[in-house]
Amino acid sequence: MLKLAVAAVGVLCAGQAMAARCQNTGSFERWLETFKKDALAQSISAKVLAEASPYMTFDPAIVRRDNGQAVFQQTFIQFSDRMIGGGRIPNGQAIIKKNAALFDRVEKQYGVPAPVLAAFWGLESDFGASFGNYKILTANTTLAYDCRRPDFFRNQLLDTLRIIERGDQRVEDLNGDWAGEFGGMQFTASDYLKNAVDFDGDGRRDLIRSIPDTVASAANFLVSLGWQRGQPWLQEVLVPKDLPWDQADLTIQHPISQWVKWGVKPASGQLAAADLPAAMILPMGRYGPAFLAYPNFKAFLGWNSAYVYSTTVAYYATRIAGAPALNRAGAASVVPLTAQQMTELQRALIKQNYEGIGEADGKFGAGTRAAVKKAQMKYGLPADSYPTVELLAKLGVARATAEPANPSAPAAPAPRKR
Numbered sequence: 550m551l552k553l554a555v556a557a558v559g560v561l562c563a564g565q566a567m568a569a570r571c572q573n574t575g576s577f578e579r580w581l582e583t584f585k586k587d588a589l590a591q592s593i594s595a596k597v598l599a600e601a602s603p604y605m606t607f608d609p610a611i612v613r614r615d616n617g618q619a620v621f622q623q624t625f626i627q628f629s630d631r632m633i634g635g636g637r638i639p640n641g642q643a644i645i646k647k648n649a650a651l652f653d654r655v656e657k658q659y660g661v662p663a664p665v666l667a668a669f670w671g672l673e674s675d676f677g678a679s680f681g682n683y684k685i686l687t688a689n690t691t692l693a694y695d696c697r698r699p700d701f702f703r704n705q706l707l708d709t710l711r712i713i714e715r716g717d718q719r720v721e722d723l724n725g726d727w728a729g730e731f732g733g734m735q736f737t738a739s740d741y742l743k744n745a746v747d748f749d750g751d752g753r754r755d756l757i758r759s760i761p762d763t764v765a766s767a768a769n770f771l772v773s774l775g776w777q778r779g780q781p782w783l784q785e786v787l788v789p790k791d792l793p794w795d796q797a798d799l800t801i802q803h804p805i806s807q808w809v810k811w812g813v814k815p816a817s818g819q820l821a822a823a824d825l826p827a828a829m830i831l832p833m834g835r836y837g838p839a840f841l842a843y844p845n846f847k848a849f850l851g852w853n854s855a856y857v858y859s860t861t862v863a864y865y866a867t868r869i870a871g872a873p874a875l876n877r878a879g880a881a882s883v884v885p886l887t888a889q890q891m892t893e894l895q896r897a898l899i900k901q902n903y904e905g906i907g908e909a910d911g912k913f914g915a916g917t918r919a920a921v922k923k924a925q926m927k928y929g930l931p932a933d934s935y936p937t938v939e940l941l942a943k944l945g946v947a948r949a950t951a952e953p954a955n956p957s958a959p960a961a962p963a964p965r966k967r
Contacts, residue, residue, distance in 0.1 A: 571696035577607045580694050584703070593710045600720045601710060604686035611683070611691040614727045624885055625832035626877065629861040632672060633868065641667040641869040644676050651761055655748070659768035660778025666767050668866035669852065673735040680757070685709055685723040685731050689738065692729065705729050708738035717745065717754045732756030733763035736770070744770040774851030775844075780825075782845040783863040785816040785838060785875065788829075795922065795932035797829035799842065799856075808841065817873050832860055834935025836879040840864070856915070886936050890946075891917075894936055897944040898924060 585598055623631075645652055645663045652663035670676050689709050692702035709729070712718050725731025729738060733756055736745070745754035748765035756763045768776075788797075789812035796803065796811075806823040813820075813829075820841070821827070827841040840860065849859040868874070886894065888911040895909035898920045905916035913936065922934040928943040 573612075573694070573696050577694055581605060581690070584693070584706070588707060588710055591707060593707070593714055597710055597714050601686050601713065604684045604720060604723075605690040605706075606687055607694060608687050608691045611688055611727050612695050615692060615695070615697065624880070624883060625837060625857055625860065626875065626880055628857055629864060629875075632861050633865045637671055637865070638868050640676065641671050641865070644670070645869070648760065648764070651764060655765050655768050659765070659772050659776075661768040661771050661776055662870070664866045664869035665771070665782065666764050667869055668862050669767055670733060670764070672858075672862050672865065674733045677733045677760070677763070680731060680733070680735075681725040681727070683725060683727045685725050685729055685738070686720065688725075688727055689729040702729065705738045708742045711742055712738060716752075717741075718757065722757060733760070734767045734770075736766070740770060741766075744773055771848045771852065774848040776848045777845055780845050781821050781843045782849065783830075783843065783860070783867055784818075784820065784841045785864075785867070785872065786820075786829075786841050787814045787816055787876065788812070788835070788839045792829075792835070794831075794835055795926060797831045797835075797839075797933055798922065799828050799830060802826040802828050805841075813839075813841070816876050830860060831933050831935065832857060833880060833883045834937070835931055835933040836883050837935075838875045838877075838880065856918075883935075884938070886938070886941070890938075890941060891936065893946045894921075894941055894944065897941075897946050901944070 585602075588598060589595065641664070645667050649663075652666065655666065656662055667676075674680055686706075686709060689702055689706040693699055693706045695702070709723065713720055713723075723731060726735060730736060732741065736756060741754075741756060745756055745766045746762065746769050747754050748761040749755075749759050751759070753759075754762055754766070756766055786808075792811055792813070804824050804826055805820050808827065808829070809820065809823070821843060825843060827843050828846075830840040830842050831837060832840075840863075842860075842863075846859070846863060849863045850856075853859055853862075864875075891913055892909050892911040895906050895911070895917055898917070899906055899909060901924075903920035903923060906920050907914070907916055917936075918934045921936050921940065922932050924930075924940060924944065925932040925934070928940070930937075930940060930943070
């Protein structure tokens with residue numbers, strides 16, 4: 550599958566994960582024997598277990614992948630350019646044209662427009678060209694045994710067996726990502742079990758070979774995440790220099806009429822209805838691109854909670870639908886913090902009792918974003934929630950020289966949906 554680098558909100562961490570790692574101490578063989586007994590007790594047949602057993606092995610390479618991926622710091626523009634460059638936009642439009650009848654039928658039934666479905670399909674598997682090279686049973690078995698997230702992956706492993714049990718997939722066809730996602734939309738086993746639909750009427754829910762099942766299942770999943778028929782999802786806007794920056798927050802919504810009063814204008818086309826609520830997204834702070842995120846944007850975050858990934862796929866969908874390229878005026882002045890600087894920022898915020906950050910791991914997650922906003926307000930800086938060298942200096946961090954992100958660095962896997 551085609552996966553690219555992104556961290557939980559925007560600034561990416563280079564190098565291996567810095568968190569302390571738990572240790573596996575129990576016997577894998579004993580664990581597997583106990584698991585199989587539990588699977589039998591949960592109505593997994595002995596036949597399916599026998600078919601699956603050769604693939605239910607432990608792969609330490611998967612644990613290493615889960616423990617830390619080498620990812621590079623990138624701004625939203627660098628990241629989105631990579632994600633949707635190289636013909637990805639015309640390819641998405643061509644896919645819709647080729648499957649026009651299918652997309653029309655899916656939209657009539659589920660209310661999700663073709664550009665949104667094509668955007669997910671394009672970014673998750675390059676329209677089915679790349680599913681991944683790992684055995685899903687091996688991946689989920691390994692991570693179910695591993696000490697870091699055993700409960701989550703134990704359920705994924707059981708649901709993988711249930712998918713086989715109900716006849717949707719054969720053991721030998723279950724290939725995908727190292728974290729257990731597979732098919733054209735890279736669903737987890739649990740998402741597959743809950744949301745996959747038989748749209749071609751062949752009696753199976755096949756998200757590997759069937760394009761109708763793949764597209765319709767993605768739409769069904771988005772509806773389960775709160776998608777509202779006939780509503781927009783994301784729109785690029787132009788913002789004034791005196792916008793109340795503290796209101797630019799994914800957790801804060803205002804009706805379009807209020808954003809208009811504050812001087813917000815569409816970058817192209819027209820804004821949505823005056824009474825529709827929307828949040829302002831500034832993925833690179835007040836100098837970078839600005840978007841109004843409408844209620845349907847929550848479905849993108851439900852699919853993948855990584856802020857930059859969700860914003861990019863939503864933006865990609867708008868481009869497929871005909872929106873022009875981003876306004877890049879001012880974005881060149883945005884210099885992201887390095888992983889080391891981000892770690893120092895987190896340590897300083899933690900030391901000053903800002904809550905919700907967790908550990909100082911160099912990753913700009915939602916907790917760190919909220920803490921940055923509070924610190925900006927405390928020190929009288931524009932509260933756009935984006936960390937800067939200026940904020941580092943206010944917090945008393947000595948090493949405050951930013952290094953630009955490497956725009957030629959190779960891409961790395963995107964975050965998992967969990």
